[in-house]
Amino acid sequence: xxxxxxxxxxxxxxxxxxxxxxxxxxxxxxxIATGVISLVLTVLFYILQAPDVALTEAAIGVxxxxxxxxxxxxxxxxxxxEYNKKDKLKSPAK
Amino acid sequence: MSMVFEIIGGALLLIGSIFxxxxxxxxFRMPDVYxxxxxxxxxxxxxxxxxILGVGFLMVETNxxxxxxxxxxxxxxxxxxxxxxxxxxxxxxxxKRYPIITSKDENMDAYREAYENEKKEExx
Amino acid sequence: MIYIIYISFSFMIVGxxxxxxxxxxxxxxxxxxxxxxxxxxxxxxGLVLLGYVFGRYIYLDVALVxxxxxxxxxxxxxxxxxxxx
Numbered sequence: 001x002x003x004x005x006x007x008x009x010x011x012x013x014x015x016x017x018x019x020x021x022x023x024x025x026x027x028x029x030x031x032i033a034t035g036v037i038s039l040v041l042t043v044l045f046y047i048l049q050a051p052d053v054a055l056t057e058a059a060i061g062v063x064x065x066x067x068x069x070x071x072x073x074x075x076x077x078x079x080x081x082e083y084n085k086k087d088k089l090k091s092p093a094k
Numbered sequence: 095m096s097m098v099f100e101i102i103g104g105a106l107l108l109i110g111s112i113f114x115x116x117x118x119x120x121x122f123r124m125p126d127v128y129x130x131x132x133x134x135x136x137x138x139x140x141x142x143x144x145x146i147l148g149v150g151f152l153m154v155e156t157n158x159x160x161x162x163x164x165x166x167x168x169x170x171x172x173x174x175x176x177x178x179x180x181x182x183x184x185x186x187x188x189x190k191r192y193p194i195i196t197s198k199d200e201n202m203d204a205y206r207e208a209y210e211n212e213k214k215e216e217x218x
Numbered sequence: 219m220i221y222i223i224y225i226s227f228s229f230m231i232v233g234x235x236x237x238x239x240x241x242x243x244x245x246x247x248x249x250x251x252x253x254x255x256x257x258x259x260x261x262x263x264g265l266v267l268l269g270y271v272f273g274r275y276i277y278l279d280v281a282l283v284x285x286x287x288x289x290x291x292x293x294x295x296x297x298x299x300x301x302x303x
Binding site for chain 1: 224227228231234235238241242247250251254257258261264265268271272274276277279280283284287288290291294295298299303
């Protein structure tokens with residue numbers, strides 16, 4: 001019973017973090033939410049008795065995805081709205 | 095002998111899970127980033143270490159290697175958790191989110207003076 | 219013995235719930251990163267406890283790898299917040 005509650009809670013947490021990452025305007029918060037998704041996904045693979053997949057997901061999801069996304073958003077502005085405003089300021093003719 | 099290990103393991107399990115819960119409660123209740131950092135990192139470090147050692151003690155009768163691997167995980171947690179909390183506190187301080195200070199004592203935030211002096215030297 | 223494991227899982231689920239609420243509510247980026255750190259530590263402990271429930275020695279490797287790698291993400295986010303990445 002408690003395992004069922006744990007699995008349901010983890011599923012709801014993962015789906016909630018995924019929706020949060022898509023809806024959020026701040027790119028850094030979306031990256032942190034991606035970290036939560038990979039963390040919960042590791043535990044779910046583990047519960048489904050696939051420790052090798054969980055190992056791969058842990059290595060890739062924590063280190064690689066976070067670092068690559070952060071190196072990418074370092075070259076942008078953090079908020080989408082600021083980016084739109086700056087873009088409009090740059091090209092007012094349109 | 096197995097009864098002793100079971101009692102030790104069960105007690106460590108209960109202590110660890112209670113401290114994990116307290117870490118979650120502290121991160122929910124505390125007012126600013128530094129308090130949350132302290133509650134969420136220190137309490138969960140102790141809770142995780144205790145719970146993992148408890149599992150090691152529970153399985154030491156069937157296979158002694160559980161205790162060795164649990165000790166290795168505990169050592170890694172004891173190294174990695176303070177590093178991450180320290181880096182995060184330093185980053186938040188450099189973003190000028192200073193801690194809430196209610197005391198009248200001027201020496202409460204001793205790092206601020208040193209930090210501002212260091213910044214002046216860098217600018218000059 | 220089984221009741222102690224149930225009680226431990228219950229406490230852990232409540233702690234996870236509170237940390238997840240802070241993750242959604244937290245006003246700054248630091249709060250959300252602290253929540254991520256807390257979730258990581260609680261779930262590493264949960265992995266070890268689940269390994270005890272399954273009774274497989276090899277399952278502890280996942281918790282070991284997550285304990286080693288889990289702090290890298292937080293450190294990279296902290297370096298980004300500091301402006302030094």
